[in-house]
Amino acid sequence: xxxxxxxxxxxxxxxxxxxxxxxxxxxxxxxxxxxxxxxxxxxxxxxxxxxxxxxxxxxxxxxxxxxxxxxxxxxxxxxxxxxxxxxxxxxxxxxxxxxxxxxxxxxxxxxxxxxxxxxxxxxxxxxxxxxxxxxxxxxxxxxxxxxxxxxxxxxxxxxxxxxxxxxxxxxxxxxxxxxxxxxxxxxxxxxxxxxxxxxxxxxxxxxxxxxxxxxxxxxxxxxxxxxxxxxxxxxxxxxxxxxxxxxxxxxxxxxxxxxxxxxxxxxxxxxxxxxxxxxxxxxxxxxxxxxxxxxxxxxxxxxxxxxxxxxxxxxxxxxxxxxxxxxxxxxxxxxxxxxxxxxxxxxxxxxxxxxxxxxxxxxxxxxxxxxxxxxxxxxxxxxxxxxxxxx
Numbered sequence: 550x551x552x553x554x555x556x557x558x559x560x561x562x563x564x565x566x567x568x569x570x571x572x573x574x575x576x577x578x579x580x581x582x583x584x585x586x587x588x589x590x591x592x593x594x595x596x597x598x599x600x601x602x603x604x605x606x607x608x609x610x611x612x613x614x615x616x617x618x619x620x621x622x623x624x625x626x627x628x629x630x631x632x633x634x635x636x637x638x639x640x641x642x643x644x645x646x647x648x649x650x651x652x653x654x655x656x657x658x659x660x661x662x663x664x665x666x667x668x669x670x671x672x673x674x675x676x677x678x679x680x681x682x683x684x685x686x687x688x689x690x691x692x693x694x695x696x697x698x699x700x701x702x703x704x705x706x707x708x709x710x711x712x713x714x715x716x717x718x719x720x721x722x723x724x725x726x727x728x729x730x731x732x733x734x735x736x737x738x739x740x741x742x743x744x745x746x747x748x749x750x751x752x753x754x755x756x757x758x759x760x761x762x763x764x765x766x767x768x769x770x771x772x773x774x775x776x777x778x779x780x781x782x783x784x785x786x787x788x789x790x791x792x793x794x795x796x797x798x799x800x801x802x803x804x805x806x807x808x809x810x811x812x813x814x815x816x817x818x819x820x821x822x823x824x825x826x827x828x829x830x831x832x833x834x835x836x837x838x839x840x841x842x843x844x845x846x847x848x849x850x851x852x853x854x855x856x857x858x859x860x861x862x863x864x865x866x867x868x869x870x871x872x873x874x875x876x877x878x879x880x881x882x883x884x885x886x887x888x889x890x891x892x893x894x895x896x897x898x899x900x901x902x903x904x905x906x907x908x909x910x911x912x913x914x915x916x917x918x919x920x921x922x923x924x925x926x927x928x929x930x931x932x933x934x935x936x937x938x939x940x
Contacts, residue, residue, distance in 0.1 A: 560615040560646045565598060568652040569939055572601040573643075573667065575618045575660035577760045577793040577820070578835040580604035581743060582690065582736040583658045587612050589932035597939060600652070602643060606743070615646065620796055644670050647684065651676075654685040654938055661692035665701065672708040685710045685938055689733075689931055695722050696875070702726050713934050716876070717925030733934050734927035737842055738920070744791070746843040749825035750909075753816070754779075754788040754899065755840065755847075757831035758801070764832050765800040768850055772830045773808045773815075775850075775895035780811060783900045786827070791836070793820040828902035830895060833870040833884070841873035841881055842923075844916035846902035846909055848895065849874075851886040876922050881915045 570590075574583045584606035587599055591611045601612040604619030616639075644667070647655065655671065657664035668677070668686050676682040691714045694702045699722075705712065706728035713733040714720060723730040756776055758769030769790075776788055790805075792798040798817065805812050818824065829847035831837045840847055849871045873881045885895060901908050929937075 560602070560642055561613070563598065563600060563650055564613050567598065568600045568650055569597045570599045570654050570656055570935070571647065571652040572599065572603055572607060572612060572656045572658060573618070573660070573664055574601065574603035574607060574658035575621065575663050576835075577604065577619050579659040579690065580606045580619045583607055583656070584610040584612075585736060585740045586656075586689065586931045586935060589930065590935055593932065594936060594939070603658075616643075620794065640667070640670070643667065644674070647671060647676060648674070651683055653683075654687055654935075656935060657686070657688045659690040659692075661701075664688070665692065665705070668708045669704075677708060678710055679708060687935065687938060688712045689935070690715055690736075691719055691722075691730075695719065702728070711934075711938065713931055716923070731929065731934055732925060732927050733929060733931040734925070735923045736931075737839060738923055739930065742839070743821040744839070745823045746839050746845065747823060747825045748827070748844045748846075750827055752825035752827040754786055754903075755824075755826040755829035755831065755845065756788050756790050756815070757829060757836050757840075758790070758804075759832040759834055760793045760797060760836075762797070762800050764834075765797060765804060768832050769801065769804045770807065771850055771890050771892065771895070773804065773811065774892040775830060775899065776815075777808065777811045778892045778896035779899050780814065782896055785814070786903070788815045789824065789826065790815055790817050791820050791824065792817060828899055830899060831882075833872070835872075837882060838872045841871075841916065841919055844913050846912040847882050848898045848902070849882045849884045850890045850895065851884060873919055877915060877919060879915075881912075881919065 572583050572587065574580045580603045583603060587607060588610040591597060599612040600615055601607040602616045602618045604617055608614040657668060671677045671684065671686060672680045676684050678685050686709045688709050691712055692701060702723050703726060706726035709728060711729045712723065713731045715735045717732055720730050720732050756772040758765045758772055790801055792801055801817060805815065826845050829840045829845050830850055831840060831847055833849050833851055837849055851870055869875050870884060871882050
């Protein structure tokens with residue numbers, strides 16, 4: 550199945566006069582985190598005008614939605630190459646919009662592959678403040694320079710006016726640059742999330758194939774095959790598949806059609822409300838950290854396009870791919886990558902998550918340690934941090 554991309558000829562004009570802040574959030578998690586920031590910002594300063602190339606959460610928070618960029622976050626590296634002309638046109642439309650409407654500040658949220666290129670374009674065109682222009686370039690949720698492409702920090706310092714980070718140790722990563730870097734706390738611990746994950750030993754099994762089409766196509770079949778194996782070899786326990794958007798739901802349903810023998814055991818739920826789970830098989834993305842903070846025993850499954858895997862191995866020099874594992878510097882969630890992700894092996898690991906008392910106890914202990922690592926004392930909230938630059 551090919552992914553159909555639709556793009557308007559141009560982005561909307563501002564609804565009500567000049568824009569104070571343009572938020573660019575290309576991932577579902579970034580849209581959700583930025584929405585909390587914008588909601589609090591507008592509560593404290595309702596006179597501000599905010600627009601976004603983001604998603605539904607930012608729209609609900611009060612920002613004018615110019616284009617839903619989160620719908621494109623489902624596209625992986627190989628899909629981006631296939632649709633190069635489309636992304637080039639979208640990029641050009643966004644740059645033109647910024648040139649015409651001159652927002653006081655642009656807030657980039659995570660999504661470094663796209664956002665750092667946008668920052669460079671605005672700098673090279675003289676739009677950015679540091680290049681003699683009128684628009685401040687702010688960045689919330691820093692690219693993980695501690696994991697790969699560490700030298701990016703010097704280019705970021707050249708282009709950006711300020712950076713806010715969500716892990717306490719990240720401030721030190723930019724200490725050898727001129728970039729003003731502020732720790733603003735982790736969004737998972739600052740506000741109630743739309744989806745509240747809770748550990749319940751008697752709950753269902755979570756099967757999380759990710760928020761990208763490419764991940765769902767590659768990882769979810771492995772998870773479902775492993776779950777089928779578990780049902781055959783161990784016990785009958787119902788499962789949950791969480792989806793962040795209708796686009797991903799459609800992909801999930803296509804994959805589930807290939808597993809009719811277990812489909813009655815699987816419930817599909819949106820990424821909102823209270824969800825109780827006893828164990829999880831998950832990709833290495835944001836949801837793995839959320840499961841870790843909930844103390845749900847689990848395993849990380851990583852299966853990507855072979856080209857992306859080889860490229861990643863060459864470029865990334867870190868011991869783990871899961872964020873919780875990196876923060877704790879140990880395999881809180883043991884990782885099964887590429888050819889190690891065998892259904893029989895994962896079924897056995899899933900059973901351990903559910904029945905091994907020592908594994909369950911270790912998960913609860915590591916969960917508390919993870920919370921402690923993330924609960925560094927932040928000098929200000931992300932919304933107050935942004936407000937400072939709009940005064």
